[in-house]
Amino acid sequence: MYEEQAARERRASIARIERAMDDERAEQRRRMGILDSVASDIGQYRTEYQNRMQNMGSAVMEISRHDLPDGADDPMVEATHTINRFEDEGQRVANAALQRIEEIRENLDRAHRQHMRDLEDEMEATGKGDGDRG
Numbered sequence: 001m002y003e004e005q006a007a008r009e010r011r012a013s014i015a016r017i018e019r020a021m022d023d024e025r026a027e028q029r030r031r032m033g034i035l036d037s038v039a040s041d042i043g044q045y046r047t048e049y050q051n052r053m054q055n056m057g058s059a060v061m062e063i064s065r066h067d068l069p070d071g072a073d074d075p076m077v078e079a080t081h082t083i084n085r086f087e088d089e090g091q092r093v094a095n096a097a098l099q100r101i102e103e104i105r106e107n108l109d110r111a112h113r114q115h116m117r118d119l120e121d122e123m124e125a126t127g128k129g130d131g132d133r134g
Helices: 002-065 073-126
Strands: none
């Protein structure tokens, strides 16, 4: 009688741990999916921003090709330098954001692996060996 009760409790513990492991795997997939989506969006925004800056630079260059009165070239040169600075800054910000996402991804992955090890240790302590895992 006592052995049956202990076996039921052990099976219930194992089932709870297995559900926790499945939940953790699903949550990790969800978190990584969000990070992948954000990284993709940043990459798209970076490309779009770069294209816009290049288009503005091309427009400034096209304007500067026309005969302009003396001294009118200076604002065009300044505009080109400003656009280049904006493009560089946009790239810097996007790259920093992507780097931060990678750091977050690594931290989440490390935490996930530790959580899974803890659950596996709990499973072992409950008495279900590696060969028994489903």
